[in-house]
Amino acid sequence: DAMVIQNPRYQVTQFGKPVTLSCSQTLNHNVMYWYQQKSSQAPKLLFHYYDKDFNNEADTPDNFQSRRPNTSFCFLDIRSPGLGDAAMYLCATSREGRSYEQYFGPGTRLTVT
Amino acid sequence: AQSVTQPDIHITVSEGASLELRCNYSYGATPYLFWYVQSPGQGLQLLLKYFSGDTLVQGIKGFEAEFKRSQSSFNLRKPSVHWSDAAEYFCAVGATGGSYIPTFGRGTSLIVHP
Numbered sequence: 001d002a003m004v005i006q007n008p009r010y011q012v013t014q015f016g017k018p019v020t021l022s023c024s025q026t027l028n029h030n031v032m033y034w035y036q037q038k039s040s041q042a043p044k045l046l047f048h049y050y051d052k053d054f055n056n057e058a059d060t061p062d063n064f065q066s067r068r069p070n071t072s073f074c075f076l077d078i079r080s081p082g083l084g085d086a087a088m089y090l091c092a093t094s095r096e097g098r099s100y101e102q103y104f105g106p107g108t109r110l111t112v113t
Numbered sequence: 114a115q116s117v118t119q120p121d122i123h124i125t126v127s128e129g130a131s132l133e134l135r136c137n138y139s140y141g142a143t144p145y146l147f148w149y150v151q152s153p154g155q156g157l158q159l160l161l162k163y164f165s166g167d168t169l170v171q172g173i174k175g176f177e178a179e180f181k182r183s184q185s186s187f188n189l190r191k192p193s194v195h196w197s198d199a200a201e202y203f204c205a206v207g208a209t210g211g212s213y214i215p216t217f218g219r220g221t222s223l224i225v226h227p
Contacts, residue, residue, distance in 0.1 A: 004156075006156075031213070033214075040201075040220070040222070041219065041220070042203060042217040042218060042219045042220055043157070043203075043217055045214060048214065088154075090156055090157070092156075092157075094213070096213075101147065101159060101162055102157075102159070102215065103159070104149075104156035104157040104158070105156050106155055106156045107154070107155065107156045109154070
């Protein structure tokens with residue numbers, strides 16, 4: 001089945017130690033998103049790619065970076081995680097012309113110790 | 114810019130009872146509207162969507178929603194709730210003439226009592 005896959009599902013990192021979360025998709029969608037979701041809150045968009053064009057939200061901290069080496073893969077890099085970065089990170093995709101319907105991965109739960 | 118309000122943070126129902134989750138949006142034209150469900154520790158799954166046409170839309174898992182332009186609402190309903198429906202529900206709105214990035218409501222947590 002076509003899907004959005006996130007690895008790992010659970011990630012524990014130390015304060016200040018860089019961490020990378022990965023997302024892959026078999027849907028061949030041209031738009032990929034990264035969201036941060038904290039407990040009992042709506043997902044907060046960090047950035048998205050429209051094809052290779054990177055779009056950063058204005059309030060996304062510089063500590064968060066992203067890479068999209070090809071259509072199928074997208075990475076979220078947190079350069080120096082703080083305790084406040086502990087959250088669920090959701091990857092989503094959508095296809096241009098499909099009216100913003102998004103397909104989400106299962107998420108990566110990040111713990112910062 | 115569009116916005117969406119889910120006025121209920123928590124809703125508690127008994128198993129077998131009917132359910133209605135409220136969603137109100139703000140947008141100058143007819144928007145795209147979505148309901149997503151998120152089970153604990155999982156990603157979001159699309160329940161249903163409204164783009165145009167029939168204002169009553171059917172979704173997965175027995176859910177339906179009705180678009181009411183006069184009330185700027187898109188409430189989610191289910192006639193008989195199952196314990197497995199306990200989850201977080203998010204309404205989202207997309208602007209038909211602008212950014213393709215949907216805006217999410219803050220979510221409603223559904224608690225189902227046996």
